[in-house]
Amino acid sequence: MSALLEVKDVVTAYGKIEALKGVSLEVQQGSITCLLGPNGAGKTTLMMSTAGILRPRSGSIQFAGAEIAGAAPHAIVARGIALVPENRLVFPGMTVTENLRAGAYQRADKAEIEAHIERMFARFAPLKARATQLGGTLSGGEQQMLSVARALMSRPRLLLMDEPSLGLAPLIVDEIFRIIAELNKDGTTIFLVEQNAHMALKVANHFYLIEQGKVTFSGDPGSLAEDEVIRRAYLGSARA
Amino acid sequence: MFDFIQAVLDGILFGTIYSLIGIGFTLVFGVMHKINMAYAAASIGAAYIGLVSASAMKAASAWVVFGCSLVAGGVLGFLVYLICFHLIPLRNENATLMSTVGMLLLADELISHATTGAPQNYPATLEDVMFRFGEMSMRGDLVVVFGVSVVCTAALLLLLYRTRLGLATRAVAQQPIAAQLCGMRVAQVNTLTFVITGVLGGIAGALICSAVGSLSILLTGPLTVKGLIVTVIGGLGSVPGAIVAGLLVGGLENVFQHFRGVTERDMYVMLLLFAFLIFRPGGIFAKGQGRD
Numbered sequence: 049m050s051a052l053l054e055v056k057d058v059v060t061a062y063g064k065i066e067a068l069k070g071v072s073l074e075v076q077q078g079s080i081t082c083l084l085g086p087n088g089a090g091k092t093t094l095m096m097s098t099a100g101i102l103r104p105r106s107g108s109i110q111f112a113g114a115e116i117a118g119a120a121p122h123a124i125v126a127r128g129i130a131l132v133p134e135n136r137l138v139f140p141g142m143t144v145t146e147n148l149r150a151g152a153y154q155r156a157d158k159a160e161i162e163a164h165i166e167r168m169f170a171r172f173a174p175l176k177a178r179a180t181q182l183g184g185t186l187s188g189g190e191q192q193m194l195s196v197a198r199a200l201m202s203r204p205r206l207l208l209m210d211e212p213s214l215g216l217a218p219l220i221v222d223e224i225f226r227i228i229a230e231l232n233k234d235g236t237t238i239f240l241v242e243q244n245a246h247m248a249l250k251v252a253n254h255f256y257l258i259e260q261g262k263v264t265f266s267g268d269p270g271s272l273a274e275d276e277v278i279r280r281a282y283l284g285s286a287r288a
Numbered sequence: 289m290f291d292f293i294q295a296v297l298d299g300i301l302f303g304t305i306y307s308l309i310g311i312g313f314t315l316v317f318g319v320m321h322k323i324n325m326a327y328a329a330a331s332i333g334a335a336y337i338g339l340v341s342a343s344a345m346k347a348a349s350a351w352v353v354f355g356c357s358l359v360a361g362g363v364l365g366f367l368v369y370l371i372c373f374h375l376i377p378l379r380n381e382n383a384t385l386m387s388t389v390g391m392l393l394l395a396d397e398l399i400s401h402a403t404t405g406a407p408q409n410y411p412a413t414l415e416d417v418m419f420r421f422g423e424m425s426m427r428g429d430l431v432v433v434f435g436v437s438v439v440c441t442a443a444l445l446l447l448l449y450r451t452r453l454g455l456a457t458r459a460v461a462q463q464p465i466a467a468q469l470c471g472m473r474v475a476q477v478n479t480l481t482f483v484i485t486g487v488l489g490g491i492a493g494a495l496i497c498s499a500v501g502s503l504s505i506l507l508t509g510p511l512t513v514k515g516l517i518v519t520v521i522g523g524l525g526s527v528p529g530a531i532v533a534g535l536l537v538g539g540l541e542n543v544f545q546h547f548r549g550v551t552e553r554d555m556y557v558m559l560l561l562f563a564f565l566i567f568r569p570g571g572i573f574a575k576g577q578g579r580d
């Protein structure tokens with residue numbers, strides 16, 4: 049395996065406050081890599097920095113060998129990275145189908161896009177019945193599915209997911225994780241942020257723990273340190 | 289009674305121009321959450337440039353003037369964007385707002401200077417034509433105003449709801465971060481929004497001058513005010529709202545004028561604004577908010 053995404057010494061700040069204080073990690077091609085950490089650790093900041101919404105102050109982010117730190121979001125999407133953002137961010141006033149078309153914005157293959165939308169409806173069955181319903185009127189779980197499906201419409205090589213299980217009922221969470229495993233089996237590399245460490249570690253090949261803007265631990269699920277990592281992911285070491 | 293219906297009808301026909309101007313304000317607000325105070329003044333400016341360039345081409349027919357105004361409107365829209373929303377940092381809310389107010393006054397000064405303050409004759413479309421239906425009649429030029437406005441509005445709606453650019457415009461308006469994550473370029477959408485609303489403004493400006501028969505800076509103030517009122521009544525950011533509000537303001541304005549005379553008319557229009565701000569601050573179609 050080789051690294052598809054290589055993050056090195058990334059510092060990202062909001063004004064004077066550094067949310068990432070030199071983060072380094074790797075996501076191997078074909079893997080499900082999981083980023084765990086307590087609230088405010090900097091997980092979303094790292095996702096947004098990788099997707100180009102936030103500009104790192106320093107450090108490097110390499111994707112498939114090319115430097116993407118500081119590149120514009122549209123250029124990063126064009127290279128094959130898609131982010132399922134925290135809180136889903138579906139387009140509330142657009143229909144489900146339009147949301148999916150928006151995800152395919154950079155593609156020109158019109159006929160294939162429509163066929164792809166049909167395949168999304170087959171994979172995310174609850175969305176099909178709601179094809180003409182506005183995004184803002186969907187339930188939380190449906191919005192999450194829509195957000196994942198929208199990201200997939202750009203045919204990414206790397207799918208970033210920021211807390212896809214947030215606020216969902218256990219049954220829906222199971223469903224989301226089933227989809228994650230399935231996508232990965234189909235060849236999409238996945239970099240997943242989760243607070244639901246138990247679920248995440250079941251599907252992940254590798255994990256990192258981030259605390260207060262720094263990676264403090266990394267390892268493989270099943271290793272001896274797992275319990276300690278889970279505890280710290282929930283509580284944060286400072287408060288433990 | 290017929291006079292009354294006639295007044296309402298004329299008002300609604302003319303109201304389509306208010307709809308156009310309202311759409312210009314509301315679309316920019318929807319996409320950028322900024323008010324472009326210079327919009328109506330730039331529209332009259334475009335109508336002036338249209339007039340001058342058409343006469344330079346020795347083609348003073350109203351339709352050529354409209355075409356030139358349309359192009360000038362797009363160019364002015366781009367310039368306003370460049371100066372007020374690109375060179376001036378967007379993050380500073382007050383700076384961008386003040387810059388558009390400055391631009392409004394500058395446009396006024398430029399028109400005033402270019403015309404040496406004198407009203408300019410503006411070509412009419414169907415000057416002496418009257419369409420009659422029994423006791424009712426419709427001024428030909430108002431019918432043209434109505435027809436052109438409806439065509440422009442329809443074209444805009446098609447653009448917004450049937451094209452890739454329209455999809456991006458709505459996406460940026462509804463959820464700019466997600467729009468970027470879909471690979472859309474916010475700056476590009478913003479620029480095109482200004483060009484497109486500028487084109488609409490150029491046409492609206494030329495229509496008004498043509499319906500009034502002359503162009504002068506006395507038009508910019510009232511048009512700015514009416515445009516803003518339509519935008520608020522329609523609900524900031526709502527294109528369908530602006531369309532309906534334009535017709536409403538146009539119609540009611542003539543009703544007020546019919547009963548209370550032209551000097552009192554705009555007082556009631558202002559009171560209408562306050563009535564909306566108090567009872568329906570979200571506008572006619574105060575739309576339901578999506579989750580999250």
Ligand SMILES: Nc1ncnc2c1ncn2[C@@H]1O[C@H](COP(=O)(O)OP(=O)(O)OP(=O)(O)O)[C@@H](O)[C@H]1O
Pocket residue numbers: 062065067085086087088089090091092093094134243
């Ligand atoms: N827009 C912002 N302005 C200022 N500080 C911010 C901003 N967004 C995040 N922060 C700060 O940066 C730090 C990291 O935030 P981030 O959202 O990346 O955490 P997170 O790990 O995703 O947390 P959570 O699990 O709650 O989503 C926090 O201390 C937060 O307060």
Ligand SMILES: [Mg+2]
Pocket residue numbers: 091092093134
């Ligand atoms: Mg977060």
